[in-house]
Amino acid sequence: MGYANPDQLAGGILSRLYSRAFIVAEPDDSKRVVFVSADIGMVSQRLRLEVIKKLKSKYGELYRQDNVILSGTHTHSGPAGYFQYTIFLLTSKGLIKPSLNALVNGIIKSIDIAHQNMKEGRLFINKGLVENCQINRSPYSYLQNPESERNRYSSNTDKEMVVLKMVDVNGQELGLLSWFAIHPVSMNNTNLLVNSDNVGYASYLFEQEKNKGLLPGEGSFVAAFASSNLGDVSPNIKGPHCINTGESCDNPNSYCSVGGAKMCMAAGPGSDMIESTKIIGQNLYLKAKELYTSASQEVTGPLHSAHQWVNMSDVTVQLNATHTGKTCKPALGYSFAAGTIDGVGFLNFTQGSLEGQPFWEIVHNQLLGEPSNETKECHKPKPILLNTGEISFPYPWHPEIVDVQLFTIGSLAIVALPGELTTMSGRRLREAIKSEFESHGTQGMNVVIAGLCNVYTHYITTYEEYQNTVQDLPNGPEPEFFSITNITLLPGVLADVAPIGKKFGDVLQEVQPQYRMGEVAEATFVGANPRNSAQNTLLARPYTPTPKPAPSPPALCSVHSHPQLNAERKEENGLEPGRRPEHYKRIEKTPVTETYPLH
Numbered sequence: 001m002g003y004a005n006p007d008q009l010a011g012g013i014l015s016r017l018y019s020r021a022f023i024v025a026e027p028d029d030s031k032r033v034v035f036v037s038a039d040i041g042m043v044s045q046r047l048r049l050e051v052i053k054k055l056k057s058k059y060g061e062l063y064r065q066d067n068v069i070l071s072g073t074h075t076h077s078g079p080a081g082y083f084q085y086t087i088f089l090l091t092s093k094g095l096i097k098p099s100l101n102a103l104v105n106g107i108i109k110s111i112d113i114a115h116q117n118m119k120e121g122r123l124f125i126n127k128g129l130v131e132n133c134q135i136n137r138s139p140y141s142y143l144q145n146p147e148s149e150r151n152r153y154s155s156n157t158d159k160e161m162v163v164l165k166m167v168d169v170n171g172q173e174l175g176l177l178s179w180f181a182i183h184p185v186s187m188n189n190t191n192l193l194v195n196s197d198n199v200g201y202a203s204y205l206f207e208q209e210k211n212k213g214l215l216p217g218e219g220s221f222v223a224a225f226a227s228s229n230l231g232d233v234s235p236n237i238k239g240p241h242c243i244n245t246g247e248s249c250d251n252p253n254s255y256c257s258v259g260g261a262k263m264c265m266a267a268g269p270g271s272d273m274i275e276s277t278k279i280i281g282q283n284l285y286l287k288a289k290e291l292y293t294s295a296s297q298e299v300t301g302p303l304h305s306a307h308q309w310v311n312m313s314d315v316t317v318q319l320n321a322t323h324t325g326k327t328c329k330p331a332l333g334y335s336f337a338a339g340t341i342d343g344v345g346f347l348n349f350t351q352g353s354l355e356g357q358p359f360w361e362i363v364h365n366q367l368l369g370e371p372s373n374e375t376k377e378c379h380k381p382k383p384i385l386l387n388t389g390e391i392s393f394p395y396p397w398h399p400e401i402v403d404v405q406l407f408t409i410g411s412l413a414i415v416a417l418p419g420e421l422t423t424m425s426g427r428r429l430r431e432a433i434k435s436e437f438e439s440h441g442t443q444g445m446n447v448v449i450a451g452l453c454n455v456y457t458h459y460i461t462t463y464e465e466y467q468n469t470v471q472d473l474p475n476g477p478e479p480e481f482f483s484i485t486n487i488t489l490l491p492g493v494l495a496d497v498a499p500i501g502k503k504f505g506d507v508l509q510e511v512q513p514q515y516r517m518g519e520v521a522e523a524t525f526v527g528a529n530p531r532n533s534a535q536n537t538l539l540a541r542p543y544t545p546t547p548k549p550a551p552s553p554p555a556l557c558s559v560h561s562h563p564q565l566n567a568e569r570k571e572e573n574g575l576e577p578g579r580r581p582e583h584y585k586r587i588e589k590t591p592v593t594e595t596y597p598l599h
Contacts, residue, residue, distance in 0.1 A: 001041035002076030003189040004091045010079060011192035013530065014274075015200060016217060017078055019103075020224040021110035022166075022177050023118060024303065024409055031303045033407045034068045034114075035177065035414065035450070036107055037224040039196040042072040045399050045455040045479055046084035046095075050104045055111065063111065066307035069405055069416045070107065072452040074227045075184040075197040081490065084482045086397040087332075087388050088456075093490040098531045117220075121174060124165040125412060125446060126295035130287045131159065133280055134182055136423065137234035137266065140252040144464040145424050157181065157233050157423050161284075162448050163291040164299070164412070173210060175222040178288050179448045181230045181423065186277040188265065194530075198235055199225035201281030206288060225284060227451040229426025231419075231459050235280045238268025301410025309479065312457070313389060313400040328378035329389025330398040331371060332458075381467060401479040403454035412446050413437070416453035421460045428462065455479075496528035504528050 017039035025032035048070050055063040081096025082103055083089060136142050136156040143150070150156070158181040166174040184197035196203070202225045204216055211219025240249045242256035242263045249256045249264035256263040270276035315327040371387035388397035405416035415433060430447045437445045498504055509524035 001078055001080035001092065002074065002185070005189050006091045006093060008189060009192065010194050012194070014077075014193035014195035015204070017075075017106075017194065017196055017200070018203070018217060019107045019110040020177075020203070020222050021107070021114040022175065022222075022224070023111070023114045024123070025118065026303055027120075031305070032062070032067060033303055033305050033409065034063055034111060035226075035407070036068070036070045036110065037177070037226040038070065038072055038103070038107060039075055039200050040072045040078045040082075040103065041074055041076060041080070042452040042456040043070045043454055044083040044088070045402075046482075047082050047100065047103055047107075048403070048454045049479070050100065051107050054104060054108050058108075058112075059115075065403075066405070067305040067407075068111075069407065069414065069450060069453055071226050071416065071450045073184055073196065073199050073225065074230065074420075074452050075187075075195070075200060076189070077184075077187045077191055077193065077195045077197055079194065083456075084395065084484055085399055086391070086393075086395050087386070089395075095484050096490055119168050119174075121166055121168045123299040123409065123412075124167075124295035125297050125299050126163045126165065126291040127160055127446075128163075128287060128291045129159045130161050130180060130283065132237065132269070133235060133283050134159065134233050135237050135239060135266075136232050137183075137236075137240075138232040138422070138465070139250075141461070141465040142232065142422070142424060144467060145462055146464070149424070153427070158229060158426060161287055161291065162446070163288055163295060165292050165295040173221055175224075176206060176288060176292050177224050177226065178291075179226050179228045179450060180284065181228040181233045181426065182235050182280070182284070183230050183233055184227075184235075186235050186280050187273050188267070191273060195277075198277050198280040199227075199284065201277055202284035202288065205282060205285040209289075223288070225288070229421035229423060229429075229449050230451060231422040231425070231461070233423065234266055236266035236268050236276070238266065240264050240266045299410045299412050302408075303410075304408045305406070307403065307405045309401050310404055311401050326378075329375055329387070330400065330457075331375055331379050331382075331384045331390075332386040332388055333379070333382040334385050395482050395484065396480075399455055399457065399479060402457055405454065408445075411444055412448070414448055414450055416450045417460070418453055418455045419457040419460045420451060421449060422462065422465060424465065425460050425462045493529045493531050496532050498526050502526050 019036055019038040022035045022037075023032055024035075051070060052063075052065055052068065055068065079096070079099045079102075080088075080092035081094065081099040083092060084095065089095060134157040139156060142156045161178055161180040164177040166176065168174060180199075182198065184199050186198045187193075187195060203223050206223035207219065207221060208216065210221035210223070240254055241247065242249050242259065243265050244259050244263050245256065247256070253261065254264040255261050267273075268276055270279050312327055313329045317325045317327070319325050369387070369390070371384045372390060375387055375390060376384060386397070389400060391397045402418045403416070404418075407414040407416070413433060415429065417429075421429065426449050430449060433447050434445050437443075437447075496504070498506070502508075504526050507523060507525045509522070511521045511523045515521055
């Protein structure tokens with residue numbers, strides 16, 4: 001999920017996906033907040049509604065809309081099929097219930113484990129710059145921002161990583177939660193193996209170091225590398241080149257003279273996408289390790305959480321002292337269909353398109369109806385390809401009601417946003433929120449942006465960047481929960497049966513004790529399609545309240561890492577055996593240091 005390519009069907013599993021849940025509570029347990037970072041493309045509104053509903057059935061009012069943030073790492077190599085809006089159903093081949101159920105169950109499980117392992121602890125924050133990991137994949141749009149503003153920064157990407165270190169009162173290490181702006185697209189849109197990409201590899205390295213001798217997903221230490229304002233940030237640092245000629249296509253429209261826009265792709269820094277994933281992931285891990293080791297600024301103070309649903313199709317914005325603006329229904333432009341240098345689109349649409357194409361306008365108008373004048377005017381200068389906010393067959397095509405959410409943990413403010421903010425829009429937002437805190441007498445707040453949270457709304461740019469289009473707190477109106485019964489174009493899977501006398505995971509042919517250089521090590525074991533996982537029918541367990549710990553100055557926190565395995569199966573190499581899976585989901589949960597794999 002992420003490249004919007006319906007032909008990109010999963011053909012196996014390269015690495016497990018996890019949900020990592022972190023819970024922080026007041027010393028007297030009067031308030032608590034939950035932050036979940038899941039190895040998925042983004043959190044859908046349907047997924048969040050399902051998770052909150054299940055949490056309420058297990059825990060009552062303990063975990064609610066306002067104190068639970070669900071954030072996707074934005075890996076583009078995870079399963080799809082967990083959305084309820086039509087635009088996402090089209091490329092996901094419908095609503096795939098096994099995928100949705102696996103995600104819901106995995107996230108809930110991670111929160112359960114975190115909840116069960118709460119202990120008194122301390123939090124420390126640290127920041128540092130990460131080099132050799134990013135390029136701006138929309139540099140010509142970035143240049144539309146005022147020069148005076150750009151001159152305040154040394155780079156056209158955010159290089160700062162923020163690390164939150166968690167230990168108990170005795171100094172035992174619990175976990176790490178970090179935020180950094182980078183797209184997990186080292187694995188490109190030709191990949192067919194489920195994996196967590198560069199940020200997932202960073203988590204793997206950190207957790208393996210802290211949980212020595214244990215399999216991935218096991219152990220008490222959890223390390224999450226969460227998403228931030230990554231909208232225009234690519235890890236493919238060799239930059240864009242024409243894959244047919246090798247020439248650079250670093251131009252405003254990412255266009256190749258031979259073959260057009262679909263030939264323009266970015267790559268690097270490795271010789272292939274797996275090596276690139278490892279290099280970027282290791283860079284992230286090493287910087288996080290450095291910051292974690294040296295973290296000394298303690299985070300203290302009260303907890304607060306706030307959540308609001310906003311109807312983004314009808315918001316009045318005060319532009320200045322004399323002028324206001326108004327939002328309108330969502331729509332996707334031609335640049336949306338063009339994709340990016342990390343994953344090109346189809347039919348040679350080009351980035352930065354400010355004019356429509358007569359042929360596609362005729363096709364669109366005949367099939368879906370012409371966009372209203374109000375929508376056209378509101379979205380200028382973007383030419384509209386799909387007026388998604390005005391189409392409701394068979395279900396609404398795009399969410400109009402979206403979540404905005406804020407946690408404060410002492411001097412740390414976590415701003416949960418539903419889309420992909422660009423570098424400069426993220427900088428402006430952080431400054432605006434910090435200024436708002438200061439206007440109310442709260443100085444020195446560390447503001448971090450958590451991206452891909454709670455619902456997906458595509459890209460969020462500055463006004464100036466939008467003119468050069470490259471991509472497109474009282475309670476508000478609650479979003480609708482659609483009753484989608486069986487809308488799927490994905491064929492079912494046959495039941496798996498292990499050979500007589502064998503069980504899933506048994507090794508049929510072991511590797512040799514030694515090999516010569518250049519030889520390939522192979523092993524054969526009893527595998528199955530992950531969509532037949534027992535987790536897809538996992539039942540929720542009742543919640544049993546635990547005694548409240550005595551109040552003390554440190555915050556309560558909990559961290560855990562635990563992979564979810566199929567029934568009667570345990571793989572010694574941490575990979576899940578399987579035939580050719582169509583869709584696969586795995587999430588890990590971690591209450592302040594809790595991880596749990598999703599199937």
